[in-house]
Amino acid sequence: MRHTIQSIREGLRAKEFSAVEVAREALAFAERENPKTNAYLMLSPERALAAAAEVDRKLAAGEDAGALAGVPVAVKDVILTKGVRTTCASKMLEHYIPPYDATAVERIEAAGGVIIGKTNCDEFAMGSSNENSYFGPVRNPVALDRVPGGSSGGSAAVVAQGTAVVSLGSDTGGSIRQPASFCGVVGVTPTYGRVSRYGLVAFASSLDHIGPFARNVRDSATVLGVMAGRDPMDSTSADAPVPDYARGLDGDVRGMKIGLPVEYMKHASGDTADRIHEAVAKLRAMGCDVRDISLPATDYAIATYYIICTAEASANLARFDGVRYGYRSNEAGTLSAMYRNTRGEGFGAEVKRRIMLGTYVLSHGYYDAYYLKAQKVRALIARDFTNAFQTVDAVVAPVSPFPAFRIGEKVNDPVAMYLSDIYTITGSLAGIPCMSVPCGTADGGLPVGLQILCNHFEEQKMFRLAHAFENS
Amino acid sequence: MRLTEKDVRYVAALANLNLSDEETGRMLHDLDGILAQMDALAEIDTEGVPPMSQVLFGADDAADETATLRADVERPTLENEVALENAPVSGEGYFKVPRVIER
Numbered sequence: 135m136r137h138t139i140q141s142i143r144e145g146l147r148a149k150e151f152s153a154v155e156v157a158r159e160a161l162a163f164a165e166r167e168n169p170k171t172n173a174y175l176m177l178s179p180e181r182a183l184a185a186a187a188e189v190d191r192k193l194a195a196g197e198d199a200g201a202l203a204g205v206p207v208a209v210k211d212v213i214l215t216k217g218v219r220t221t222c223a224s225k226m227l228e229h230y231i232p233p234y235d236a237t238a239v240e241r242i243e244a245a246g247g248v249i250i251g252k253t254n255c256d257e258f259a260m261g262s263s264n265e266n267s268y269f270g271p272v273r274n275p276v277a278l279d280r281v282p283g284g285s286s287g288g289s290a291a292v293v294a295q296g297t298a299v300v301s302l303g304s305d306t307g308g309s310i311r312q313p314a315s316f317c318g319v320v321g322v323t324p325t326y327g328r329v330s331r332y333g334l335v336a337f338a339s340s341l342d343h344i345g346p347f348a349r350n351v352r353d354s355a356t357v358l359g360v361m362a363g364r365d366p367m368d369s370t371s372a373d374a375p376v377p378d379y380a381r382g383l384d385g386d387v388r389g390m391k392i393g394l395p396v397e398y399m400k401h402a403s404g405d406t407a408d409r410i411h412e413a414v415a416k417l418r419a420m421g422c423d424v425r426d427i428s429l430p431a432t433d434y435a436i437a438t439y440y441i442i443c444t445a446e447a448s449a450n451l452a453r454f455d456g457v458r459y460g461y462r463s464n465e466a467g468t469l470s471a472m473y474r475n476t477r478g479e480g481f482g483a484e485v486k487r488r489i490m491l492g493t494y495v496l497s498h499g500y501y502d503a504y505y506l507k508a509q510k511v512r513a514l515i516a517r518d519f520t521n522a523f524q525t526v527d528a529v530v531a532p533v534s535p536f537p538a539f540r541i542g543e544k545v546n547d548p549v550a551m552y553l554s555d556i557y558t559i560t561g562s563l564a565g566i567p568c569m570s571v572p573c574g575t576a577d578g579g580l581p582v583g584l585q586i587l588c589n590h591f592e593e594q595k596m597f598r599l600a601h602a603f604e605n606s
Numbered sequence: 607m608r609l610t611e612k613d614v615r616y617v618a619a620l621a622n623l624n625l626s627d628e629e630t631g632r633m634l635h636d637l638d639g640i641l642a643q644m645d646a647l648a649e650i651d652t653e654g655v656p657p658m659s660q661v662l663f664g665a666d667d668a669a670d671e672t673a674t675l676r677a678d679v680e681r682p683t684l685e686n687e688v689a690l691e692n693a694p695v696s697g698e699g700y701f702k703v704p705r706v707i708e709r
Contacts, residue, residue: 229692230692231691231692233684233688233689233691233692234684326661326662327661327662340659340660340661366676369675369676370660370662372662431650433646434646434647434649434650436643437643437644437645437646437647438647440640440643440644441644441647448621452622455622456694457693457694457701457703458689458692458693458701459692459693459694460692460694461694462694462695466704467704468704468706469703469704469705469706470622471704472703472704473622474622474623474624475624477621477622477623477624478623478624478625478626479624481623483629483632486623486625486629486633487633487636487637487640489621489623490614490617490618490621490623490633490637491637491640491641493617493620493621494613494617494637494641495644497617497620503648504644504647506657507647507648507652508647509657509658509659510652510655510656510657510658511647511650511652511655512657512658513652513655513656513657513658514650514652514655516658516661548636548639548640549639549640549643552640552643553643564661565661565662590661
């Protein structure tokens, strides 16, 4: 199924197919293809067919069926879907049925989107390879012995595979951009607060974002436009106007000033560096003014990120205690033994590692040296971007130092796994919009992504540059 | 080594996390390797830099932070039965936990 949002819109208008037919086809295709990749944890046929029938009813009645009318959408399994099991790819929530929808999900359906299933990911979105799922790793549809990236590996894989037209992921330190680059699709992390986090199971609240995956820039812009905007249920959601991103794609990019951070390129090597240099040449040929810039705090980003995100995670994951929802240990003599055993048995290795690290950096005697220090360095990293955006419109960079690696290659080395996030976490810490757009392939046909970063709330500019790059 | 096994057991207790002996040994090794990376932060000068705890407002814009407060009015919450639906053990309209008070 190689539909785009536009091809579905046109097909529905010309009555080539109905929304219910598209949903049935998507569900059947997903069921058939899924054993290859393990990208879906669950399909939601009842909900999908009801939503599709509503789209068909509106179209028949001549009503506006919405910007995503009839479009099959997959949703990462850390985003709540009322009545449809939401596991966070964890034993802890293996049987959890949410009593409400995330705001993003509600808006997707209100715009006519058809949610066909929930996608696999790293447990509680903690990982860079999708190997930390309680339900088994996802395989990259481009090369089945390789990881799809993480943590939103399933959401990237279903779009690459064509079993969904678009999907939703979440990004805390690169969990949308990195899998998008590994699977050769477009992935967008909007400005912090641009999309409501209500109903996104919290990992690191000052860093968590919901964003779209799509097979082209236009579709990603449409989905972001549907989800974005103030939500009373999330006090950190921004009350800033939402432009019609898809309509604003076609502006001129000649003369656009683009920065290439020297600190990023000094680590880049091999095919990835070659593809980025070619992308820069292409941007210059398009009339953009690409120049070197410096983001001096970059070298401290990984340490900063893994202190802040684990500290926040250790607090957020305290709620999983076997009382209100989720797994409870049978070994529960006393209340405190019940807590300890439930958490010891319910969480996987990486989640435990991060809870431990976060608890440690917040503990008495270490708070100033780690957590407070990291918050100050975070301010310096954000300041680097503020300074850069005084002279450039956008920053371009690699997404990952290397293309998709083999399943099992880094799984036993957490430090190596964390270091692979170097290019994506700076944008996350600054809270600026960033995205991955395909820019060719490395040896073996493995996709490489170009990262584009813009200043807060400048998604429109970012999309315009990405769209021009995609079509050049 | 920055950590000892005793440190790991202490932090696990703070986090309410039961770790097996094998997990404790592995955790000691992993955390030590990660903390070695984090010590690099000591190098960078942050004198006079205010800590950044969120991205929406500058550290000096304390007044703006109240701009997102909603009116303090009652709103419907989850019904009792709905809130209990995912509970591992419940009864009489409550979540049930192991006994904490001996009579």
